[in-house]
Amino acid sequence: MTGRDGRARAKDKGDERRGARRFAVRDFKIDLQSEESFLFAYVENISELGIFVAMEKPLPVGTKLTLRFPARGDVGPLTLGGVVRWINPPSGRHPGMGIAFDPLSAAQREKVVALVRAVAYLTHD
Template sequence: MEQSDRRRAPRTPRLVEVRYQSNSPPLTARLTDISERGIFVDTPNPLPVGSPVTLNFLLTNTPGEKPIAVEGNVAWRQETVGMGIEFVQLKEEDRSKIKLFIANQG
């Protein structure tokens, strides 16, 4: 089954900087798509599946926008390409921001 066939939430392509951390100093990479359930992080060194991850990112460059801070787990990875991260703790306020962002991209 293709990865896209298993997706349970609408997603949208987006290229923004994301900071992530998992038992290490924070790293910076690119978030290349997003849904209310998770993101794909473009990185040549993806973390192992199951790794807990703390993420921080902005959806837009709107002045005064607060970053989305979320806990997740690496759900899948593709060596030298990146990793899919499923959100496990996302504030309802941030979930609403993501849903609105996706709706506005369509």
């Protein structure tokens, strides 16, 4: 990898941590439900492994969630389990939380891949 000055730079720890390419998205609202709350949130980026949602008061790391994605492109509504893996606190410059999807069945994985493609395509037209 090279930096802006053309010199080689080490991989970002985030690059090593992520196992799938992330795509920035706009206007993609989902429902999040934990044992204690029901929320609406905007997805800021998505991959085959999880999402980042912008949120002023992120839920604690380890919170288990049910994620409900609306239909997008040719992909119908989708419901998945997930867990909060990391947060950017409200005092930070970009508050929100990273949510990893629970292990997916083959059918769920196909739907997630189709959703990622649909969202990436519709966002980058």
